[in-house]
Amino acid sequence: MATAVGVVGTRSLDFDDFDDLCTSIAVVTPSSRTKRRDRTRSKAASTRAAPRMKEPDLEARAAASSAGGRRKRASRGESRATRAVVSEDQEQEGDLRLMTHGSGRSWICCLTLSLLPVLLLAAGAMAATASSWLNPTLPLADRGACHFYMYRAQSRVTFEWGSMNLGTLPGVLKYLHTEIVPMNHPGNRLWSIDRILRFSVLVRNPGPTCFAKQHVFAAFDSGRCTVPACASRWASSGYFVGCQTQGAGSIHAYEGAVWYSVPGPCPSREFRDETEACRAAEPGGRCRAPDGSPTCTWELKLVGHITLDELAGIGDYRALQRSGGREYDPATDRGVGTSFWDGARDRTRCAERVAAAERLFHRRYPSQPQHLPTPACLN
Incomplete structure (x- = not known):
């Protein structure tokens, strides 16, 4: 079922430990302990035929999940946190593989020592590229692409990042305030x-x-x-990123509320109905370095999250309900047992909620810029 800036997808994978998302994007050389571990794994690999680990990006992990988990893990000692987030910050060039996990550290594996110079060059290039995601003045953003944050209301179940809706932080809070918390859904x-x-x-x-x-x-x-007319618009103008201003009014008072749409592959079908032929015919706009061409208009990386329980300060949603509480009642414009969502049409209270979310993100991810310039939406 559709929502504006939060959807539970049908092609999905459940993160084991979502709280260990990366707090920064960094490239460092491996520690001596990591080197010893790599040597140990190399010796073990020479005595038994072990399956080589495939690229664990989100798309591949989601496909593997929907296919019944056919792919095996390369290492039994891989931590739960690494399993949950390693796919978000990974690059591969030939036989070089670089992966980062939740703490921001990196493991760089090379097949032979003769590749060390190539490795160093790749690491340097990767560091510059990765840094540009958090610094809008670096070359990747200077090529004409707008670099900013988008946000999304989401469950623990996630899906391929594409053909979805996102928003500014006020836009997501507006969505939550008007379409999610008033429902008082039991249990979750x-x-x-x-x-x-x-x-x-x-x-x-x-x-x-x-x-x-x-x-x-x-x-x-x-x-x-x-x-209506999605296909004809994209056929004539390319797979552009769309936007829509959610103006403050009688329903809410969130200033700067904007919703976005990012078309991925096969946007004419639901995830479960996609085919390779459809993905080839309708490639969408995601690419590594957006240049404004019809099929290269956007790229994104997941860089953090906050939970609604910690934002609202309620501790436990189910416990609140068991005690007779309610996050928000639109009839009274107030909560029961909690006051975070009180005043949906109060500009001051709405601004305070946005500021509270920004502070929480900054507390979790102090190395990330608290704000990035948001481009104007004319719709």
Whole structure:
């Protein structure tokens, strides 16, 4: 079922430990302990035929999950935190593989010592590229792409990042305030949404500005565009990133609330109905370095999250309900047993909620910029 900036996808994987998301994107040389471990693994590999670990990116992990988990792990000693987040910050060049886990450290494996010079060059290039995700003045963003944060309301179950809706932080809070917390869903919030994700995003739409009038918002339902004329718009203008301003008014008072749409592969079908032929015919706009061409308009990386329980200060959603409490009642514009969501139409209270979310992100990820300039949306 469709939501504006939070969807539970049908092609999914459940993170074992979502709390260990990366706090920074860094490249460092391996510690001596890591080197010894690599040598031990190399010796073990010479005595038994071990399957080589495939690229554990989100798309591959999701496909593996939907196919019944056919892929085996390369190492029994891999930690739960690494399993949960390693796919978010990984690069591969030939036989070199670089992976980072939640603490921001990196393991760099090379097949032979003769590749060490190549490794050092690759690590340096990767460091510059990775840093640009958190520093909008570096070259990757200077090529014309807008670099800013997008956010998303999400459950613990996730899916391929593409053909989905996101928003500014005020936009996501507006969505939560008007469509999720008023429902008082028993046991879990509606759609099991329990967190806000932060993405570092590059957008380069066709045209001289990041967003123009023709870059209209498209709603997605489980990966499928549900508004009229999606295909014709993308055929004529490319797979652009759309935006829509959620103006403050009688329903809410969140200033700066904007929703975004990012078309991924096969946006004419739900995730479960995708085919390779459809993905080839409708490639979407995601690419490594957006340049404004029809199929290269956006890229993103998941860089953090906060939970709704810690944001609202309620400790435990189920415990609140068991005690007769309620996060928010639209009839009274107040909560019962909690006051965080009180005043949906109060500009001051809405601004305080946005500030509280920003502080929580900054507390969790102090190495990330607290703010990035958000481009204007004309729709």
